[in-house]
Amino acid sequence: MQVVNAVMMAQRLLKPRLATAGLVVDATAGNGQDTLFLAANTPAATVVWAFDIQSQALTNTKELLAKYEVAAKVHLVLDSHAHITRYIKQPVDAAMFNLGYLPGGDHKLSTLPQTTIQAIAQTLQLLNTEGLMTIAAYPGYEQGRLELRELHQYLAAIDQKKFSVACWSMVNQTNFPPILYLIEKKRSG
Numbered sequence: 001m002q003v004v005n006a007v008m009m010a011q012r013l014l015k016p017r018l019a020t021a022g023l024v025v026d027a028t029a030g031n032g033q034d035t036l037f038l039a040a041n042t043p044a045a046t047v048v049w050a051f052d053i054q055s056q057a058l059t060n061t062k063e064l065l066a067k068y069e070v071a072a073k074v075h076l077v078l079d080s081h082a083h084i085t086r087y088i089k090q091p092v093d094a095a096m097f098n099l100g101y102l103p104g105g106d107h108k109l110s111t112l113p114q115t116t117i118q119a120i121a122q123t124l125q126l127l128n129t130e131g132l133m134t135i136a137a138y139p140g141y142e143q144g145r146l147e148l149r150e151l152h153q154y155l156a157a158i159d160q161k162k163f164s165v166a167c168w169s170m171v172n173q174t175n176f177p178p179i180l181y182l183i184e185k186k187r188s189g
């Protein structure tokens, strides 16, 4: 199994935090791999929220969660992650954003800069102290390149007194490999 890629790095970085997490979010459920990762690596009482704008994505996610018997702890929401605060009022311990389009699905139903940034801003408001957020961005297609450019500008301007924002990328890969961002909410004072 390949372990050096953006998605695997996101999982490795998040995993230690999941052991004590009360509430975690998958902002882009897709085919459910990240939702399954969150559900399978958190305590039984942890609440997992997963969002997607495509019903097919949520159907795929639901089937995967049922197969691994972790569906009971997951709320699946057919809505944009830009509305995250309509659903979640409690502190978020970990959140995953895996941007782009549904693998094998319609490329036009890709994440978009404006709603992605809205969703990240809302999740930052909800993020618990020492909570972690990962964002995997895909500049390998035109829309993804535009999204990455706006996203990077937004993330680079986040107040460093409140959050640490890091970036991880492959350096020997051609064709615009994925970029992983990691955001941690600092302890105040």
Ligand SMILES: C[S@@+](CC[C@H](N)C(=O)[O-])C[C@H]1O[C@@H](n2cnc3c(N)ncnc32)[C@H](O)[C@@H]1O
Binding pocket: 027, 028, 029, 030, 031, 032, 033, 034, 035, 051, 052, 053, 054, 057, 079, 080, 081, 082, 098, 099, 100, 101, 102, 103, 109, 110, 111, 112, 115, 116
């Ligand atoms: C790369 S896929 C996610 C992969 C997924 N996490 C997995 O493990 O299979 C990106 C997903 O984002 C979804 N998406 C696009 N715009 C969205 C939005 N505004 N809110 C929530 N999901 C969105 C797409 O429908 C697609 O399923």
